[in-house]
Amino acid sequence: MKPVDKKIYLASKSPRRRELLRQIGVDFELLLLRNDGPRGADVTEDVNPGESAYEYVGRVALEKAECAWNMLQRRHLVPRPVLAADTTVTIDGAILGKPANTAEAVAMLEKLSGRTHQVMTAIAVRHNKFEAQITQVSEVRFGELTPASIQAYCATGEPYDKAGGYGIQGLASVFIEHIEGSHSGIMGLPIYETARLLRQAGLPLP
Numbered sequence: 001m002k003p004v005d006k007k008i009y010l011a012s013k014s015p016r017r018r019e020l021l022r023q024i025g026v027d028f029e030l031l032l033l034r035n036d037g038p039r040g041a042d043v044t045e046d047v048n049p050g051e052s053a054y055e056y057v058g059r060v061a062l063e064k065a066e067c068a069w070n071m072l073q074r075r076h077l078v079p080r081p082v083l084a085a086d087t088t089v090t091i092d093g094a095i096l097g098k099p100a101n102t103a104e105a106v107a108m109l110e111k112l113s114g115r116t117h118q119v120m121t122a123i124a125v126r127h128n129k130f131e132a133q134i135t136q137v138s139e140v141r142f143g144e145l146t147p148a149s150i151q152a153y154c155a156t157g158e159p160y161d162k163a164g165g166y167g168i169q170g171l172a173s174v175f176i177e178h179i180e181g182s183h184s185g186i187m188g189l190p191i192y193e194t195a196r197l198l199r200q201a202g203l204p205l206p
Contacts, residue, residue, distance in 0.1 A: 006026050006027055006203055006204065007026075007080055008026060008028050008029075008080050008081045008082065008083050008198065008203070009028065009031040009068060009072060009081070009083070010028040010029070010030055010031065011030075011064050011067070011068035011082055011083065012032075012083075012084065012085055013032060014085075016169060016187045016189065017085060017187075017188050017189040020188075020189045020191060021189070021194075023191070024191055024194075024205065025205075026198065026205070031071060031077075031082065033064060033067055033071075042064075042067050042071075043060065043063045043064050043067050045060055045097070047095060052093075053088055053090035053093070053095050053120055054135060054137070056088065056095065057087070057088045057121070057122040057135060058124075058133055060086040060122070061084050061085055061122035061123060061124040061133055061135075062122075062124045064084035064085075064124065065082050065083070065084035065124035065131070066126060068084055068126070069126040069127075079128065080127070081125050081126070081127035081198060081201040082125065082127065083123065083124070083125050083194070083198070084123070084124050084125075084126075085121060085122065086122050087119065087121040087122075087163050088119075088120050089108075089117055089118070089119055089120075089164025090117065090118045091111060091112065091115065091117035091118070096108050096111070096112075096117075096165065097163055098160065098162060099159055100160075102154050104165070105154045105159040105165040106151070106154055108165035108166075109150045109153065109165055110145070110150065112166075113142055113150075114143065114144040115141070115142060116139055116142075117140055117141075117142075117164070118137055118138070118140070119137070119140055119163075119181075119185065119186045120135055120136070120137050121135070121182075121185045121186070122134070122135040123135075123193060124197075125200070127201040127202065130201050130202075132197050132201075134190075134196070134197060136182050136190035136193050137181060137185075138179060138180065138181025138183075139178075139179065139180040139181055140178075140181075141176070141177045142176060142177060143175060143176075143177040149175075153171060153172060153175075156171055158170050158171055158172065167187075168183070168187055169187050
């Protein structure tokens with residue numbers, strides 16, 4: 001049965017994704033997956049051998065959506081579409097995850113300095129028998145970063161929960177010389193593609 005309202009379950013802790021959903025008038029409840037704990041993460045984000053960044057980010061988003069849908073059923077929640085997403089940054093074929101410390105953040109930003117990299121955000125929606133996934137890819141070029149600007153940015157604490165060690169919506173926006181693609185996708189939820197999947201799942205979006 002298709003939903004009759006604009007409410008979904010969001011399987012993400014990202015405040016940016018919440019903001020973007022509100023921007024397009026989609027109400028949501030959080031259906032959060034475990035990242036750690038005694039039983040481990042609900043979905044491990046390890047890269048499989050030989051897996052490309054594009055394959056990786058799409059697989060993880062699908063696994064998150066599937067896991068959240070199974071959780072919904074176990075808890076006997078009202079069935080609504082489940083939206084999950086995953087974002088990764090890649091350069092020279094290497095995947096840059098979230099830096100664990102200052103040294104990793106500095107190394108990532110030095111690698112991105114003065115160069116173009118790719119930001120890939122995969123979204124996946126599951127609702128009853130409907131399941132679909134889209135990956136949006138954007139090109140981002142950084143200007144040349146000085147060691148002082150990298151250190152100052154890392155000192156703000158902003159890099160540490162973000163793929164690639166930066167967020168386009170924050171202080172790192174001053175680093176970005178040019179983008180080609182989706183601004184919202186770089187933030188973590190490509191609006192056009194998200195609306196497309198949610199419509200297919202039955203939400204009455206424009």
